[in-house]
Amino acid sequence: MAKLDRKVMKFGGTSLSDEKVRRSAYRHILEEVKHAKVLVVVSAMGRYPDPYATDTLLSMGSPLLTKEEKARLVSMGEQLSALIVASELLDIGISAYALPFHKNGILSDHQYEYANVLALSARCVQQALSQHQVVVASGFIAQAPCGDVTTLGRGGSDFSAVLFAHMLGLDEVDIYTDVDGVYDIDPKVSSFAIRYERLSYDEMLNMKVRVLHERCVQYAKEKKIRIRLRGTFSQGEGTLIA
Numbered sequence: 001m002a003k004l005d006r007k008v009m010k011f012g013g014t015s016l017s018d019e020k021v022r023r024s025a026y027r028h029i030l031e032e033v034k035h036a037k038v039l040v041v042v043s044a045m046g047r048y049p050d051p052y053a054t055d056t057l058l059s060m061g062s063p064l065l066t067k068e069e070k071a072r073l074v075s076m077g078e079q080l081s082a083l084i085v086a087s088e089l090l091d092i093g094i095s096a097y098a099l100p101f102h103k104n105g106i107l108s109d110h111q112y113e114y115a116n117v118l119a120l121s122a123r124c125v126q127q128a129l130s131q132h133q134v135v136v137a138s139g140f141i142a143q144a145p146c147g148d149v150t151t152l153g154r155g156g157s158d159f160s161a162v163l164f165a166h167m168l169g170l171d172e173v174d175i176y177t178d179v180d181g182v183y184d185i186d187p188k189v190s191s192f193a194i195r196y197e198r199l200s201y202d203e204m205l206n207m208k209v210r211v212l213h214e215r216c217v218q219y220a221k222e223k224k225i226r227i228r229l230r231g232t233f234s235q236g237e238g239t240l241i242a
């Protein structure tokens, strides 16, 4: 049997907020599993005050927690999200597996809130992909050499997505969000916003918009990984950043 392609797809918190919303994400995953083994990278589900969103978890912890404890607390959002997404994919007949965060192969320093990546190891991810159609990985989280959980900065799951793509030797990653591409102005603010079909890495970086994490675009530029920003709730080619 021919070896299936590999694909990395990332879904942000706004694409995972409840079961109905997640069904739109699963439609895109179902399309991809027809011809690829898929690594799905997920953020924590929803936004404050959704129960497992990053800011909700942060609001529950005392300011007296150490940075290490805070990182561990927020990481629960992404860990839970991976388990729920894998469960729901299993329920619709897809062989899915939630990768434990400590097997994601992203090794970082000890800067708990904005960790620097030291090394990548594809071993566990590849092994999981060899056994399942879809592997669901928690975005945003890395691991320090001592085993502590660290985080890649707010919005850092976009960065995780390109790290996984590079780890797997891929030159493209699909990032799904609640708008269908990059616009000249936030499309939620202006109905006159115009969508770009294509942007260079530098054009994207110069826009300084929150739709993609800066580290994600910077790393994609360095490693020559194309990013396609697509809409979870729409079809279409979105915006290519290349």
Ligand SMILES: Nc1ncnc2c1ncn2[C@@H]1O[C@H](COP(=O)(O)OP(=O)(O)O)[C@@H](O)[C@H]1O
Pocket: 011, 012, 013, 014, 015, 043, 155, 176, 177, 178, 179, 181, 182, 183, 184, 185, 186, 187, 188, 209, 210, 211, 212
């Ligand atoms: N120029 C822009 N083009 C597209 N989206 C933008 C732009 N500026 C701001 N945004 C906002 O970025 C949001 C998506 O980013 P984010 O909230 O981080 O999503 P996700 O949950 O997928 O990580 C959109 O809902 C949109 O309002």
Ligand SMILES: N[C@@H](CC(=O)OP(=O)(O)O)C(=O)O
Pocket: 011, 012, 013, 014, 043, 044, 054, 055, 077, 139, 140, 153, 154, 155, 156, 157, 158
């Ligand atoms: N959940 C983290 C990481 C992240 O990237 O989230 P999102 O993809 O929903 O922006 C945060 O809120 O910062």
